[in-house]
Amino acid sequence: MNSKQRKVLITGANRGIGYETAKQLKERGFFVVLSARDATEGQSAASELGVEFLQIDVADEKSISAAAADFKERFGETLDVLVNNAGIYPDDDQSILEVGKTQLFHSLLTNTLGPLLVTRSFRKFLENSNEGGRLINLSSKLGQLSEMDDTAPTYSISKTALNAVTRQLSSALSGKQIAVNSVSPGWVRTDMGGENADLSVEEGADSVVWLADEAPHSLTGKFIRDRKEIEW
Helix, strand or coil: CCCCCCEEEECCCCCHHHHHHHHHHHHCCCEEEEEECCHHHHHHHHHHHCCEEEECCCCCHHHHHHHHHHHHHHHCCCCCEEEECCCCCCCCCCCCCCCCHHHHHHHHHHHHHHHHHHHHHHHHHHHCCCCCEEEEEECCHHHCHHHCCCCCHHHHHHHHHHHHHHHHHHHHCHHHCEEEEEECCCCECCCCCCCCCCECHHHHHHHHHHHHHCCCCCCCCEEEECCEEECC
């Protein structure tokens, strides 16, 4: 790592959109730290890409705190971009009238509270960015209130709540030179999206990479799809 490289941490990046984001940002010259819950899978993915690995279980507050301490010891106290990508999709065909509270709890813990706790643990590092920190939350069109139906209730609710976290953080960090945005990557051909999805993983990662690298830093508190602002 050289002093001029921008540093990015991507959670849940051992596959899918997170992995592709790590790949593209590495190609753009970023110093990439790839994180995952499973150490074996994460280290394997990091080795394939030639990037660093940091173990984080975003549903475990102790794991997050330990990861922040490990990051500081290994990579210093500066972080330019944090991509909260890790998430779960536990829904089956149950409706909001039937889904159990345990399933809802796990969705909210991983998809909403996890990104918030990761952000809080790494906030000081983002504040130290020379160019202004960037925080990107991976949301979903299923969390978009303006188009919401009864599909995947726990996932949808957790992503809508994540959008609220984005708005709150954008305001709270407005004086800290940290841009905060949510991304709707679309329906992407990943393990989560399935093989019949509309978009390739490269297309799904496009807006995330754009926000990390090219978007104006003044863009904050927005919901982004295809590099454009959309309704919440």
